Amino acid sequence: MNTIAQPPVASDLQDVWALLETVTDPEIPVVSIRELGILRDIRRRHGELEIVITPTYSGCPAMGQIEDDVRATLQAHSLTARVVTQLAPAWTTDWMTDSARTRLREYGIAPPHTLAASNVVRFTTKPIAQHAIPAVACPRCDSENTTETSHFGSTACKALYRCLDCMEPFDLFKPH
Amino acid sequence: MAATGQAMNAHTDYLLHLADNALVLGQRNAEWCGHGPILEEDIALANMSLDLIGQARLLYQHVATLMSDGATEAVTEDALAYFRDAAEFRNYTLLELPHHGALAPGAAAERDYATTIVRNFLYSALMVLLWEALQGSKDTQLAAIAAKSLKEVHYHLRHSRDWLVRLGDGTAESHTKAQAALNHLMPYTQEFWTPSAMETAATQNATGVAAATLQDAWNSLVDDALLEATLARPPAGGYIPQGKNGLHSEHLSYLLGEMQGLARQHPEATW
Numbered sequence: 001m002n003t004i005a006q007p008p009v010a011s012d013l014q015d016v017w018a019l020l021e022t023v024t025d026p027e028i029p030v031v032s033i034r035e036l037g038i039l040r041d042i043r044r045r046h047g048e049l050e051i052v053i054t055p056t057y058s059g060c061p062a063m064g065q066i067e068d069d070v071r072a073t074l075q076a077h078s079l080t081a082r083v084v085t086q087l088a089p090a091w092t093t094d095w096m097t098d099s100a101r102t103r104l105r106e107y108g109i110a111p112p113h114t115l116a117a118s119n120v121v122r123f124t125t126k127p128i129a130q131h132a133i134p135a136v137a138c139p140r141c142d143s144e145n146t147t148e149t150s151h152f153g154s155t156a157c158k159a160l161y162r163c164l165d166c167m168e169p170f171d172l173f174k175p176h
Numbered sequence: 177m178a179a180t181g182q183a184m185n186a187h188t189d190y191l192l193h194l195a196d197n198a199l200v201l202g203q204r205n206a207e208w209c210g211h212g213p214i215l216e217e218d219i220a221l222a223n224m225s226l227d228l229i230g231q232a233r234l235l236y237q238h239v240a241t242l243m244s245d246g247a248t249e250a251v252t253e254d255a256l257a258y259f260r261d262a263a264e265f266r267n268y269t270l271l272e273l274p275h276h277g278a279l280a281p282g283a284a285a286e287r288d289y290a291t292t293i294v295r296n297f298l299y300s301a302l303m304v305l306l307w308e309a310l311q312g313s314k315d316t317q318l319a320a321i322a323a324k325s326l327k328e329v330h331y332h333l334r335h336s337r338d339w340l341v342r343l344g345d346g347t348a349e350s351h352t353k354a355q356a357a358l359n360h361l362m363p364y365t366q367e368f369w370t371p372s373a374m375e376t377a378a379t380q381n382a383t384g385v386a387a388a389t390l391q392d393a394w395n396s397l398v399d400d401a402l403l404e405a406t407l408a409r410p411p412a413g414g415y416i417p418q419g420k421n422g423l424h425s426e427h428l429s430y431l432l433g434e435m436q437g438l439a440r441q442h443p444e445a446t447w
Binding site: 087089090153154 | 216217219220223224226227228229230231233234316317319320321323324325327328331334335338
């Protein structure tokens with residue numbers, strides 16, 4: 001094969017977005033990195049294709065895997081790209097799409113409240129009584145009669161909950 | 177714009193101070209991994225260590241980029257974490273102490289969870305204020321790291337504050353242990369407020385913040401929590417540690433010995 005892949009022209013960037021729609025979070029394989037807000041931009045710079053991603057948490061161990069997955073997906077379509085990690089603006093769960101929230105719930109993870117609705121971030125500026133996270137609905141039976149078992153769950157981005165009606169344990173994707 | 181050598185040193189020292197704080201506490205708390213008092217706390221401590229080590233990595237990567245600029249040999253984040261000795265570390269002494277109070281020479285002790293919680297609380301209460309302020313740093317990369325870290329440390333403070341209240345306002349035994357941990361650790365926080373050359377320079381350049389300016393806000397966060405936890409704040413005084421200037425307790429070299437041993441024995445190892 002003697003065709004050499006050219007960096008795509010502007011209209012082709014849409015195709016790259018479509019390609020990368022298949023790259024999912026390694027720990028939550030039902031949502032794509034675009035839906036989670038990890039994939040920030042796809043652009044050309046100095047004739048080179050550039051994929052911009054941002055970490056969720058500083059120590060997120062999935063970032064290396066995500067970078068590899070992005071590269072492998074593009075390579076399978078004879079595209080090469082520079083993967084750039086960008087820190088600012090800092091990732092927030094508010095960037096998560098509605099489709100991601102729905103899919104998380106179906107997967108058994110309660111989606112995060114919006115930052116405006118949660119009292120967690122910047123709680124030091126509020127009286128202590130307002131620290132509590134608002135009611136979290138059980139992703140299995142929708143009951144809001146749930147309780148937090150632990151601030152930290154199977155990963156840093158989740159907290160462990162328990163439904164007091166259906167008695168199932170579940171994860172909450174924490175507002176961040 | 178090329179920073180002068182001296183200004184550059186003060187700035188990288190300041191960044192290393194922040195990075196070393198995160199790395200040393202992250203390593204110390206990771207000792208609980210597999211040994212937590214209950215499973216949930218085992219996982220919580222490991223998660224927070226992951227955050228801290230992640231913050232340290234971002235800062236070391238930033239320092240490595242700054243130090244490599246114009247240098248003949250590139251500096252790496254691994255070189256900064258694994259190939260500096262104790263006297264080159266700029267973390268607060270508070271963060272390197274083992275998970276128990278002072279012992280007679282030669283005595284051994286189990287890890288004490290109250291010590292872990294009190295230390296995490298005293299440090300997280302400082303860091304929510306410091307990261308908040310550092311979001312305005314003229315070093316835009318530091319400002320970006322601060323904005324990310326701030327979100328994480330809010331959860332760390334929430335965790336340690338909850339447990340502080342639970343232990344302090346719990347049983348007679350948990351109260352006694354929490355009070356003892358507080359009496360042991362509180363004097364070490366005096367180091368937060370003492371001036372250092374790197375912090376003075378960082379303040380002048382508007383790249384950093386002297387923690388001393390946050391003392392009043394920290395006091396109200398701490399006193400508010402201690403009141404709720406029914407714990408008494410020990411009187412200030414005593415020796416003021418100087419870990420941030422490279423003068424450490426005997427505990428740091430043991431911690432580094434464990435953390436750095438593998439990298440030093442197999443410097444090119446990959447997996």
